[in-house]
Amino acid sequence: QVQLQQWGAGLVKPSETLSLTCAVYGGSFTGYSWNWIRQPPGKGLEWIGEIDHSGSATYNPSLKSRLTISLDSSRSQVSLNLSSVTAADTAVYYCARAYVVAVPIIRLWGFDPWGQGTLVTVSS
Amino acid sequence: DIQMTQSPSSLAASVGDRVAITCRASQSISNYLNWYQQKPGKAPNLLIYAASSLKSGVPSRFSGSGSGTDFTLTISSLQPEDFATYYCQQTYSPPRTFGQGTKVEIK
Numbered sequence: 001q002v003q004l005q006q007w008g009a010g011l012v013k014p015s016e017t018l019s020l021t022c023a024v025y026g027g028s029f030t031g032y033s034w035n036w037i038r039q040p041p042g043k044g045l046e047w048i049g050e051i052d053h054s055g056s057a058t059y060n061p062s063l064k065s066r067l068t069i070s071l072d073s074s075r076s077q078v079s080l081n082l083s084s085v086t087a088a089d090t091a092v093y094y095c096a097r098a099y100v101v102a103v104p105i106i107r108l109w110g111f112d113p114w115g116q117g118t119l120v121t122v123s124s
Numbered sequence: 125d126i127q128m129t130q131s132p133s134s135l136a137a138s139v140g141d142r143v144a145i146t147c148r149a150s151q152s153i154s155n156y157l158n159w160y161q162q163k164p165g166k167a168p169n170l171l172i173y174a175a176s177s178l179k180s181g182v183p184s185r186f187s188g189s190g191s192g193t194d195f196t197l198t199i200s201s202l203q204p205e206d207f208a209t210y211y212c213q214q215t216y217s218p219p220r221t222f223g224q225g226t227k228v229e230i231k
Contacts, residue, residue, distance in 0.1 A: 045168065047219050062219075110173035111158070112170040114167035116167060
């Protein structure tokens with residue numbers, strides 16, 4: 001049973017960088033896409049980006065200029081860095097796994113499992 | 125970007141009711157459509173993937189249908205634990221967009 005456990009700073013100052021890590025327990029990286037999703041308080045879900053087992057990342061265009069997603073397969077960890085944050089980046093951030101169905105245009109099945117979520121507040 | 129539009133945004137229903145939530149994509153996504161259930165303070169939980177495939181362990185009262193641009197999640201007999209918010213999501217192409225959510229409340 002694959003489990004995802006995430007951690008990172010819960011309070012980040014405006015203009016600084018938000019950093020989160022997601023550890024994968026009990027599963028392989030190969031054949032899967034590793035995703036980050038966020039949810040502002042009281043609002044819906046927004047897909048942030050994904051990375052595959054080879055380290056190839058795809059980002060939401062709305063965040064692309066500030067975003068880096070990386071993978072450390074030796075540690076079974078996926079990381080998210082979002083720079084120059086503002087109050088609009090305040091949200092619960094989740095990591096999640098998806099099975100890659102097709103290439104080269106990557107098509108996925110649903111996101112499962114998910115990490116427990118990390119509330120990140122941007123405030124001075 | 126592919127836009128996902130759910131309807132209704134909220135609904136009130138009673139235990140035992142049959143409930144249907146629809147999701148429309150702004151372009152064809154074949155069957156790359158997923159449904160999630162989210163309860164307050166919890167991560168979303170995958171219910172249906174590939175438009176109509178039930179995730180293992182999910183009760184059979186949940187079902188999904190559709191292909192192309194129009195999809196439906198049906199709960200055949202609403203149970204007390206089903207009161208939650210439901211989201212559709214396309215995984216046909218990035219960005220992997222979600223619908224705005226449908227909140228199912230107790231009547």
